[in-house]
Amino acid sequence: MVIHKPSRLLPLLLALVFITGCTQARFNPVSTAPLPQPGLTPERIILNLTQTPATSQAVTWRTTAIVTTPKAQIAIATGSPVFRTKATTLTALSESIKSDDAPLVFYHSVTFKDLAPNTLYAYRVGDDTHWSEWNQFKTASATPQPFSFIYFGDPQDEVGSMCARTFRTAFKTAPDAAFWHFVGDMVNNGDKDAEWQELFDAFGWIPRTTPMILLPGNHAYPDKRFVKGDAFKIFPQWRPQFTLPQNGPKGLEETAYAIDYQGVRFIMLNGNEKLQEQAEWLNTVLANNPQPWTIAAIHQPIYATGRKRNDQQRQALFVPVFDKYSVDLVLQGHEHSYARTQRLFNGQPATAPHKGTVYITSVCGPKAYPANHRYDHLTETTGTGRQLFQVIRVNSKSLTYEAFDSAGNPYDRVELIK
Ligand SMILES: [Fe+2]
Ligand SMILES: [Fe+2]
Structure with a gap:
C-alpha cells in the first residue's frame, strides 16, 4: 500500500487559494452593494385571509425603522424565475405603534386585489432597497371545492x-x-x-x-x-x-x-x-x-x-x-x-x-x-x-x-x- 505523505507544497497552495479568494471577494461586484440598514428588513410577515379569498389576499409586516416607500410586489408564480419580470408593485399602508417594552415600530400592509381564483402567486414586501424573500400563496377557488x-x-x-x-x-x-x-x-x-x-x-x-x-x-x-x-x-x-x-x-x-x-x-x-x-x-x-x-x-x-x-x-x-x-x-x-x-x-x-x-x-x-x-x-x-x-x-x-x-x-x- 502506498501512503501519500502530505506535500510540503500544501500549505503554500492553501495560502495561495486563500489570497486569491480574498482578492476575488474584494472586487466582487456583489460586495459593493449597500449594506442592509438596521431595522429596514421586513419582519413578522403574515398573510391573512380577506372576505373574498378567491380574488384577494392581505399581507402585513413590520420594520423597526421608518420606511418612506413601503411596498409589495406580486406576480403569478411559475417554476421559472422569470415571473419576477411581470410583478406588479403596490404601495403599502403604514402605521406606527409603541409598546411599553419595545421601541417605536412601523407596521405596513397591502391587500392584493383582482387576483385569479385557485392560482398560485409569488409576492415579496419591503421597499426599494430592503426586500423580503419571494413567498407564495394560493387563492381560494371561487366555488365549493374540497x-x-x-x-x-x-x-x-x-x-x-x-x-x-x-x-x-x-x-x-x-x-x-x-x-x-x-x-x-x-x-x-x-x-x-x-x-x-x-x-x-x-x-x-x-x-x-x-x-x-x-x-x-x-x-x-x-x-x-x-x-x-x-x-x-x-x-x-x-x-x-x-x-x-x-x-x-x-x-x-x-x-x-x-x-x-x-x-x-x-x-x-x-x-x-x-x-x-x-x-x-x-x-x-x-x-x-x-x-x-x-x-x-x-x-x-x-x-x-x-x-x-x-x-x-x-x-x-x-x-x-x-x-x-x-x-x-x-x-x-x-x-x-x-x-x-x-x-x-x-x-x-x-x-x-x-x-x-x-x-x-x-x-x-x-x-x-x-x-x-x-x-x-x-x-x-x-x-x-x-x-x-x-x-x-x-x-x-x-x-x-x-x-x-x-x-x-x-x-x-x-x-x-x-
Ligand atoms: Fe387562555
Ligand atoms: Fe382565555
Missing part, C-alpha cells in the same frame, strides 16, 4: 419555547392546509411586544405562505376585573399586526367578521365585548348563507368544560342562533383543556340524524387546567394535559375532524355527514 385547514386553541404561554413544536408538527401533518385558524389567547399579555416576538419566532416562515385567521381572546384585552368602562378595549397591538376583514358589527373591526371559503361560511365572534350586537349580526349573516357548511368560532366556550367558571350568557345569546341556522361546528379555546360534544340542539344531544352543532374546545400551548365534567352528558371526548391541533377536511358531503397532539399522535376524530 380543502383542509388547521384549528388551534390557545398558544398563550411559553410560546417561543413550547409552541414551535406544535406548529411544526401541524405543518408536517397537513402541509396542504389552506389556512390556519386560531381562536384567541395567542400570547399571555397582548400588550407585550416580546411575547408577540416569541409567537412569530415559533411560527417561523409558515405565516408567510399559509394565511391565518384569528380572533381575540381575553388576553388581547386588559383584565376585566381591574378595568372598567371605556378603558376596557382591545390592546392597540392587535389591529396593526394583522389585516383581517372589517365586515362585522361596528366597533369590532378585525375581531368579529365573516369569510366564505370554498363552501364554508366562517364566522369569527369576539367573546369579549358587544355580545348582544354580535348575536343580532350573526342572525343576519346566517339568514342569507348560501354555503353548505357553517363554522363559527369564539374564544370563550359556550359549554365550559374547564375550571369552575361557567358563564352562560354566551349560551343564552348564541345557541338559539346556532340552532336556528344549523351551524355545524363551533371552535373555541380559553379552557386549556379539551372537549368535543356530540351534535347538540337546544342544549341536548340532537335526535334528528346528521343534525345539530358540535362544540369543540382545544389548546395548543403547554398550560393545562383540569377538565371539568359538568357537561359529560353532552361530550364525547373530554381531556387535558396535551398540546393539540386539529386538521379539518371539508368536501360537499362530509367534514372530517381529526385532533393530534404535538408528538403527532391521533387524539380524537369525528366525521360529520351532510
Whole structure:
C-alpha cells in the first residue's frame, strides 16, 4: 500500500487559494452593494385571509425603522424565475405603534386585489432597497371545492419555547392546509411586544405562505376585573399586526367578521365585548348563507368544560342562533383543556340524524387546567394535559375532524355527514 505523505507544497497552495479568494471577494461586484440598514428588513410577515379569498389576499409586516416607500410586489408564480419580470408593485399602508417594552415600530400592509381564483402567486414586501424573500400563496377557488385547514386553541404561554413544536408538527401533518385558524389567547399579555416576538419566532416562515385567521381572546384585552368602562378595549397591538376583514358589527373591526371559503361560511365572534350586537349580526349573516357548511368560532366556550367558571350568557345569546341556522361546528379555546360534544340542539344531544352543532374546545400551548365534567352528558371526548391541533377536511358531503397532539399522535376524530 502506498501512503501519500502530505506535500510540503500544501500549505503554500492553501495560502495561495486563500489570497486569491480574498482578492476575488474584494472586487466582487456583489460586495459593493449597500449594506442592509438596521431595522429596514421586513419582519413578522403574515398573510391573512380577506372576505373574498378567491380574488384577494392581505399581507402585513413590520420594520423597526421608518420606511418612506413601503411596498409589495406580486406576480403569478411559475417554476421559472422569470415571473419576477411581470410583478406588479403596490404601495403599502403604514402605521406606527409603541409598546411599553419595545421601541417605536412601523407596521405596513397591502391587500392584493383582482387576483385569479385557485392560482398560485409569488409576492415579496419591503421597499426599494430592503426586500423580503419571494413567498407564495394560493387563492381560494371561487366555488365549493374540497380543502383542509388547521384549528388551534390557545398558544398563550411559553410560546417561543413550547409552541414551535406544535406548529411544526401541524405543518408536517397537513402541509396542504389552506389556512390556519386560531381562536384567541395567542400570547399571555397582548400588550407585550416580546411575547408577540416569541409567537412569530415559533411560527417561523409558515405565516408567510399559509394565511391565518384569528380572533381575540381575553388576553388581547386588559383584565376585566381591574378595568372598567371605556378603558376596557382591545390592546392597540392587535389591529396593526394583522389585516383581517372589517365586515362585522361596528366597533369590532378585525375581531368579529365573516369569510366564505370554498363552501364554508366562517364566522369569527369576539367573546369579549358587544355580545348582544354580535348575536343580532350573526342572525343576519346566517339568514342569507348560501354555503353548505357553517363554522363559527369564539374564544370563550359556550359549554365550559374547564375550571369552575361557567358563564352562560354566551349560551343564552348564541345557541338559539346556532340552532336556528344549523351551524355545524363551533371552535373555541380559553379552557386549556379539551372537549368535543356530540351534535347538540337546544342544549341536548340532537335526535334528528346528521343534525345539530358540535362544540369543540382545544389548546395548543403547554398550560393545562383540569377538565371539568359538568357537561359529560353532552361530550364525547373530554381531556387535558396535551398540546393539540386539529386538521379539518371539508368536501360537499362530509367534514372530517381529526385532533393530534404535538408528538403527532391521533387524539380524537369525528366525521360529520351532510
Ligand atoms: Fe387562555
Ligand atoms: Fe382565555
